Amino acid sequence: GENVEQHPSTLSVQEGDSAVIKCTYSDSASNYFPWYKQELGKRPQLIIDIRSNVGEKKDQRIAVTLNKTAKHFSLHITETQPEDSAVYFCAASMVEAGKSTFGDGTTLTVKP
Amino acid sequence: DAGITQSPRHKVTETGTPVTLRCHQTENHRYMYWYRQDPGHGLRLIHYSYGVKDTDKGEVSDGYSVSRSKTEDFLLTLESATSSQTSVYFCAISVANTGELFFGEGSRLTVL
Numbered sequence: 001g002e003n004v005e006q007h008p009s010t011l012s013v014q015e016g017d018s019a020v021i022k023c024t025y026s027d028s029a030s031n032y033f034p035w036y037k038q039e040l041g042k043r044p045q046l047i048i049d050i051r052s053n054v055g056e057k058k059d060q061r062i063a064v065t066l067n068k069t070a071k072h073f074s075l076h077i078t079e080t081q082p083e084d085s086a087v088y089f090c091a092a093s094m095v096e097a098g099k100s101t102f103g104d105g106t107t108l109t110v111k112p
Numbered sequence: 113d114a115g116i117t118q119s120p121r122h123k124v125t126e127t128g129t130p131v132t133l134r135c136h137q138t139e140n141h142r143y144m145y146w147y148r149q150d151p152g153h154g155l156r157l158i159h160y161s162y163g164v165k166d167t168d169k170g171e172v173s174d175g176y177s178v179s180r181s182k183t184e185d186f187l188l189t190l191e192s193a194t195s196s197q198t199s200v201y202f203c204a205i206s207v208a209n210t211g212e213l214f215f216g217e218g219s220r221l222t223v224l
Contacts (some may be wrong), residue, residue, distance in 0.1 A: 001171065006154075032211035043202065043215040044155065089154055095211040098143045098162065099170070104154040 002027040004092050006103025013080050014111050021106045023090035024072045030092040033066060033073045034100070038087045047088075048075070051095075080110045115139045118203050118216040126224050131190040133219050135203030137183075143206045144186040145213070146170075146178065148199040155202065161186055193223045 003026040013019050025033075034049035050057045050064045050073065057064050061080075066073040077084055087107050093100040115138035125131055135144060142163050147155040147170075157170030159178040167178050175197060177189045190197055203216040 009152075034212060036213075043217055044213075045215070046212050049212065091213075093211055095209060098206055098211075099145075099157060099160060100211070100213060101171075102147075102154040102156070104152060 002030060002092055002101040004090060004101050004103045006090050006106060008106060009104065010107045010109075012109045012111065015080060015082060017080055019075075019077045019080055019084070019108055019110075021075045021088055021090070021108070022072060023074070023092075023103050024070075025092040025101075026071065027092070027094075028068075028071065029094055032093045032095045032100075033064070034091050034093075035062075035064060035075050036089045036091065036102075038089065038105075040086075044089060077108075080108075082110050082112050084108060085110045116203060116205060116214060116216040118201075118219045120219060121217065122220050124222045124224065125193055127194055128192050131193050131221065131223075133188045133201055133203075133221070135186040135188070135216060137186075137205055139205075140183055141205040142183070142208055144180065145204040145206070146176075146186065146188045147202045147204060147215075148172065149202060149218075150199050158188065158201075190221075193221075195223050197221065198223045 006023045031052035036044035037047045038044040063076045087105045090103040091100040145160040146158040156172045161167045161180045201219045204213040
């Protein structure tokens with residue numbers, strides 16, 4: 001089955017700095033790579049995703065890049081703000097199969 | 113919230129007792145999932161369902177069973193709860209052919 005590794009497990013940045021979280025996956029058949037944000041005590045929610053036919057996607061301060069050859073993808077957050085503090089999860093799946101495998105999560109702390 | 117509700121939201125039980133968690137959705141989604149979340153382990157898939165009476169095991173299914181007799185309800189049962197099953201359980205649905213997961217609010221289970 002699919003295996004997803006996520007690094008780092010914790011990340012602390014100063015407000016205004018950039019944050020980068022990286023994930024690798026094992027199954028070359030995976031074609032959908034979402035990122036979820038989970039605030040303390042709340043449910044995970046999708047913040048951005050990318051499909052295998054695209055190399056990069058941006059949405060305001062967040063972006064995701066995908067390297068299918070190397071089987072890794074990354075989340076980039078620019079101009080970080082205290083409200084970006086949360087746990088971020090990457091995942092990989094085959095849309096057709098309907099199952100997602102998650103990384104172990106990254107706790108991001110943005111210091112004011 | 114994609115019309116997903118979980119019950120109970122909190123439960124404390126004793127080792128060896130049976131426990132059933134309920135996930136209810138109001139939007140007729142075909143795909144439903146049960147994940148557990150533990151510190152350092154991200155979200156791990158327990159069981160999933162592709163439709164009424166159509167279920168399959170995920171990566172951590174031992175000690176759990178599921179049933180889906182109606183489209184709107186997906187039940188997770190712990191036949192004999194153990195302390196290792198203390199966790200937060202999330203139900204999720206996915207919209208067909210998109211891959212995106214929508215999570216319920218979670219059910220915190222403590223097994224003493």
